[in-house]
Amino acid sequence: MEEVTDPEELAKARAQDERFARNSAWLQAHIPEVYSRYRGKCICIAGEELFVADTPEEVIAMAEAAHPEDDGSLIRYIPKEKMARIYAV
């Protein structure tokens, strides 16, 4: 465990955090429509825009092509079925 104290690196990380937060907020605001329409799909939010594909590689390529500047993209797989989950892996 080590702490990063380099101001330049921290500033870069903070900017990325803010971009991720914007994409996450977009998803949280659109949860019902996104999660109900795209079960079994991979989604990616970049530039506060939704991308959908069957595989992570496809959806990452789509998002990177549309928003190459956004290093705070959010990717997620939406399970096919809605059910109670126990993780503990």
Place this chain on the structure above:
Amino acid sequence: MRFNGEWLSCDDGIVRPAIRGEILADDGSWKTFEFLVDTGADRTVFSAVTLAKLRLQPLTAQEGISGLGGSADSVIVETQIRLTRETSSKVVFRGQYAAVTQLDSLDIDVLGRDITGLFSAIVDQPGDVVCLLGQRHRYTIEHV
């Protein structure tokens, strides 16, 4: 030392305890993810979508990771995880972490006890608190 998380709304409408962090990708960039704070998980595990985004080369295949749904195919990757302190500085955890290889096996990255065990983990839904405490941060339990 304090790492703050949040109760995150998931696809099924359930809120789960999560902490945001970054993982070092194969190209040297940091990618941001949300980790489930799973106090029952023996180890940290990445989902298949996270593995794809990181483009990390697996060190080895692992026999499997077991949960309630049975065993899942997985690999081991060597990388770094970075969490954000209450001071906004970053703390890096280097290690070998497991990653599942099937999309259906895991829909969110899991922060297991290889990391959470270094801290006091607070997962308090009524109080709306998710955090990891260490070093000079402590919690108290009060009768009110």
